[in-house]
Amino acid sequence: LELPDVQDVMLEYRKIKLLYRSALKEIRTKLEILNDEFRLVHQYNPIEHIESRLKTDESITRKLMRKGKEITVENIQKYIDDIAGVRVICSFTPDIYRIVDMIVSQDDIEVLKTKDYMLNPKINGYRSYHLIVRVPIFLSDKVVRTKVEIQIRTVAMDFWASLEHKIYYKYEGNTPEYIKQELKECADLVAFLDSKMLAINEEVRSIRKENGE
Template sequence: MTEEEYLSFIQPYEDALNNIQVRVDVLNKDYRRKKLNYPIHHVQYRLKQKESIENKLIKNGKAPTVDLARECLTDIAGIRVICYFIRDIYGIIGLLRRQTDIVVIKESDYIENPKPNGYRSYHIVFGVPVYHTDGMEYFPVEVQLRTMAMDLWASMEHRICYKGEKKAEVAAEFINYGAALKQMEEEMEGFLSD
């Protein structure tokens, strides 16, 4: 994939990402006006770089082409929504699902069903409409929703285990840290009044 091909390819994904960014921001502000509270602590956005797309395709046994990237990858555009509590995550998901012009492509609830290493988060890929002069097309945007505790765990696990060299040495400890953070999170959520 040339740099020129990448820049042309990535543009509608950036447009779809901007579309979701606006939706999440509007929901958070509307929630603030009506409930006098923010469910979202902060939001992070990213578009996969050319090298990252190529590496992921190669890792999956595919040629690093624009066509295969479009066909095989649903995480080229991504948004991570960091919420205060688990109930905020499910609330935001419910609000996004009610928007009739986006479609759910796939989802994984790693909060109810954590990964074996202790990872917890909610992943949902939406097909987001992007309008061009010659029509409309849906582009996938992966939305990851986590609490602040889940994000702390995932960030540290990524830094120490996934990117580091100590994976085998500390894997069991990270499962324990995840359980401790989950318990703390549940206790704190218990302080909220409905």
């Protein structure tokens, strides 16, 4: 494709951006409701905070090219799962599965893909839970089921992933071997930290329970 064609496609894509922006709002609201309810019932917040973003036009075209796909609006919708991206940061690992269960059991949510990088961490040490879902967006004359990627991870996993992401981009994918190894060591430390923090939290909870709090 010539450059002007890509520009035409992206102009056309702008018309459907509204759908993805709306899908972000729908998912954020669902998560906030679950967090509020959980706090009310269990006096405890499973969610530390929520981040969301729309993928930039540049990042969308780059990803399509990387996947060897022609840049068309149809291909953007078909092959880019994370145009709308929501990241949920939790305190403890069991919170992640709690949130996944609560989201996937909602009637209007259609689950397209799940990736459990906690059960099966990536070779570089990356841990998170990824869900690709479709949520209905009600427009004036139709309903459009729109894709959203939800990444769920602990504060510690998020800390690691944000540094690793920066380093990966800095080296454009050619990170020196010794840095990769150090990052992997940090990922193992993160997993250890998460399990220690969980154990402490459970200990404190059981003491509070014994004390009838």
